[in-house]
Amino acid sequence: MCFQNLPIEFDEQGRPRLKSGVRDPYAYRRVSLAEQEEKLRELMVRAGYIRSLDFDPVTRVAGALAFHCVVDTKERKVLSANSMATFFRGYEVILRGRDPRDAIFISSRACGVCGGVHATCSVEAIEMAFGIKPPPLGIVLRNLMLALEFLYDHPLHLFLLAGPDYSQALVEPTNPTVWARAKEREAPRSAAFGFKTIGDIMTAMNPLTGSLYLEALEITRIAREGYVLLGGKYPHPETVVPGGVSTFVSFQLFNELYPIIVKLADYAKKAIAIWDDLTEFFYEVNPLYRKVGARPKNLIDSGIWDDPEAYDADYAHCAQWGERRWATPGVIVDGKQVTTNLQLLNIGLEEFVEHSYYEEWGSQRFPTDPLGAPLSPFHPWNKLTKPKPSPQSWKEKYSWATSPRWDRKVMEACCVARMWNTAAAQKLPSRRFIEPTGESLRILLPKGEHPEMVVEWRIPEEWNAFERNRGRAYCIAYTAAVALDNWVMGLEFLKQGKTKVSTPFTIPTDRKVRLGVGFWGAGRGYLTHHLVAERGLISNYQIITPSTWCASPRDPFGQPGPYEEAVMNTPILEEAEKPEDLTGIDILRAIRSFDPCMPCTTHIFLDGTGLVITREVNTCACGLED
C-alpha cells in the first residue's frame, strides 16, 4: 500500500479508490508557524553567538538565488533556513486560452538551462490529450536528443557551477587543513585522469584556468553540437512536435552523432573517477562531511526516455509504458521504493499554495482521473494559477514557489533519482549497455580513448551533497549509455525501413474536455506538465519542475522544503578564526549539490522573524511556478 496519508485504498483488482466513509477526504488542518517564529526571534536577541549568514546573491546556480540562515556559531549548526522563490513570469497564465500547439514553444522558454525538456514534456501532454502516437523512430530521436541535453547539463553543473567549491581556489582559504591533506594525498584513480594528488585535481578545478573546468566547458559544447543536429538550436529546440519530431533523418545524421556520443561516454569514465576520488577524500578527511546537505531518502522521478515499442501516449496504459522507459519512474520513501506506476505517481500529487503568493482556487473540477481513480482538489489538473503578489510574511506567504507533495510527503527531485528508481525496480527491459541489479546500476561504456569498462553506481547508504554530485557524475555514464542504445536502435529502424518520424494530427475544436499529462524528465529529474484542453484551446496548464519540488517553501503541515531541510542538517566545517569570517562554504555546497535551476529564485531566510532579511533576485525560470 503506497499511500499512508492520502485517503486512497485499493479494490480487489488493485484499482485505487477513495476510502469509504471519510467525510471531506482531502481536508487537512493547517499547522501554524507562529510559535517557531517567536522562539527564534527571542533566541537571536539573547545569544550573541547566534548570528545570521547572508548570501545575496548565491552565485553559480542556474539563475540566481540568495539566502539567509541563522547559525549557532558555538555549536556550528544551522538553526533555521527558509527557501523562497521571488520570481514570477506567469507562463501558466500566458498559456491559458492559447492554441495547445503554442505550449511547446512557450513552455520551452520556461527554462534556458535544460533545453528541450519542457518542449518534450508538453508534446507528451498534447499527445495524451489528443491521442497521437508517434512512430518508433520519432521516439528514438527524442530520446537521443534529450540524452544529449543531459550530457551537456551534468558536466556544466559538476565542473562549472558546483565544481569551484571543491577547487584549490576555494578549499585552500576556507579549509587550510583539508587543502594541506589534499596536496599530500595520492589520488587512488590517478590512472583514469592523470592527476597525481587530490590537490592536483582541486587545482585543475579552478574556475577559468583549471584544465578540468575548461575541458568541461568544451564538453558542454560538444554535447550541444550533437543536440543541435537533432533539435536545430540550443536551448530552445525547433523540432519537437506532437506525434514525434520534425528532424530530417539520414545516415549522415547518425554518422555525425556517433563520434560525439562516444566521446561523451569516454568523458564519463574520467568524470566518475574524479568525483569518486573527491568524495572519498572528503569523507576520509572528516566523516562529518557525510552530513553536508543530508536529508531523508525521499525521492520522486517521472521517468524519461520512452520505449519505442511500448509508448502509445495513452493514460490508460501509462503504468505499462512508464515501466518500460530507460529511466523507470518511481517514488522512494525512506530509501524504499513504494511504486513505479505512473498513474499512482500522478494521483498522489498535490500542490499547496499556503505559503506561496497565490490565491486558493476553491473548486474541484475533476474528482477522478480519466480512469476513475480519485484526485485531490489540490491535484494539478484541478489547480488553477491565481497569482497574488502580497507582502511577505514567514507565517503566511513568502514565496512564488508552490509546495508540491506526494502523499503529503516532502520529495526531492534529482537526476540521481532516475538511476535510483531504475536500479531498485529492475523493470528495465533487457538493454545493451545498462543492467539494474536491485542495489546498483551497471553501465557498460565502450572503448574510446579509454578502454571499455563497466562502471557501477550503488544506491548510497547516506544521502547528502557528495552523493548528489558523485551520482550526477555516474549519470553522465548512464545517459551516454541511453544515447548509445538509442543510436543503435535508430539505425535498426533505418535498416527495417521504418523511417517515419512523426504522426499527422489535428487539434479538435469540439467541446469535449481532454486531459493530458506529460511525464518527462529535466536535467535535474522529475518534470510534469498537466494539460486540460477543450474547444481547441488550453483551458488549464500546470507545470511542476524539479526545482519546484526542491525549492518549495513549507507546506500546510509545517514541513520544510528540501533545500531548507538540507541546509538545516549541514554542519559548519569551515575553518574560520572569527564567526564573522565564515563564508558559508558548507551551506553553499549543500545548496549547489541540488543543482538548483532557480531561474526562479530561492531565498533561504530567517525562519521566524517575520522580517525580510534578504531576498533576491533573478532569473531563469525552470524552477518555479512558471
Next chain:
Amino acid sequence: MTMATSSPVRERLEELKTIAGLTGIPEPPIKEVHVFWLAGMSCDGCTIAVTGATAPSIEELLTGAIPGLPRVILHHPVIAVEAGEDFVAWYYKAWRGELGAPYVVVLEGSVPDESRAQRTGGYWAALGVEGADPWMAQPVSVNEWLRRLAPGAAAMIAIGTCATWGGVPAAAGNITGSMSLMDFLGPNYKSALGLPVINIPGCSPVGDNFTETVAAILLYLVGLGPAPEFDELGRPKWLFSETVHRHCVLAGYYEEGTFAEAFGERRCLVKVGCWGPVVQCNIVSRGAIRGKGGCMKVGGVCIGCTMPGFPDKFAPFYKTPPGATFSSLFSKAVGFLMRKLRRISMSERNWTPLWDRKGAVPTPWGKPSRKSWFHRLVDSFYRWWQYRGSVRLDKWQTYEEKEREMEVIWMGR
C-alpha cells in the same frame, strides 16, 4: 603571458619589434572592460547560448587571450566565484564611477513593470539588498540597477528576444507588464559613448552573434575594425539584414514549388508553419553552435524568434502562415515547369561525353532511362543555347577531327 609582461623581456621584445620594423597587433588603449550582466524576466537561455560561442569564445574574452582586445571582466551570477556582498560590490563601484575602467551592461530577459508589483507591496526581480539595518533591508530591483547603471555605461546591450523586444514574458495575457530594454529606457536614451541600446535578438540567440558583436565593438575601439553598423532597430547590420529564407538550405525547394506536408519531409517547410521568408535571422548560415545545427537545416520550422512580433504575431505555431499559402501558389506553378526542365538538364549532365557517344553508362548500379524524343528535343535546344556564341565542345568526336580543324585556324585559312 607572464613573460611578455615582465619588464626586461618586454623591453627586449619591443627592441626586437623596432629593429625589425614589426608593428603586429597594437596594444589596446583600454586594458580592461567590465561587463555587468543583469537578468530580468529571463530563462538564462541567453547565458547558456553565450557559453556555446566560439568566435570568439567566452573564455578567450575573459582571459584576454585575443591580441588587441581588452580583457573582459564579467560580473555574472552564473560564473562568478564570489557570492553575496563581494559580488554586488562591483555593481556599486560602477554606479559610483569608481571602476577606473569603462563598463558595459548586458541585459538578459525582459524588464517587468515594477509599479504593478509595488501596488501590492512586492517586486518582480531584484539583485542585492540595501538598508543600514539588516532587519529592514530592502531588495534592489533589476529596474533600479538599470536606472543606476545606464547613464554611465559605455554601451547598453540587450541580448535575446525578451530584452530586445519583450519576448514571451510580454506575450498576450502576461501579468508582469514585461517590456523591452528600449521600452524601459525610452526613445531618448544614449549611453556614455552616445550609443542607443544595442539589440542582439533571438530566443535563444546564436551565442556567436553576441560575442562577435562585442568583438566588433572592441576591435573598433582599438582602431583595428571598421565602425560596426546597426540597423534602425539597433541590430548588428551584418548579422540581421538578411531574411533567414535567403540563406536557407531548403529555399531551393520553395523555388521548385515542393513543400513538406508532414513533419520530417525534407522539403520547404512553409506549409507546416515556417515563417523564414519574412524573418531576419542568420542561424542557418551561421549554424547554432560551431557551425552545426540551425533550425531549417535539421527540419525545424522558423517561428520568428528573433523578431519584435514574437511570439504572438507568429502564433499559433505550426499553422501555415497566410503569406506562404498565397506565394506558394505561384512557386508551385512556376516550379512545376522548372522542375521538369531541370530534371532533363540534370540527367543529361549525369552522362559523360564518352557515354553519350557510346550510348550507355558502364555500371551495373542502375539503368539510366532511355531518352525520350521530348528529352532529346529539349536537350539539343539547351546545348545550342549553351554554346551559342562560343565553342561547341561536343562537335569533335576524336582527336584527329579537332586537330584538323585547329590546323585550318592555325594556318589562317
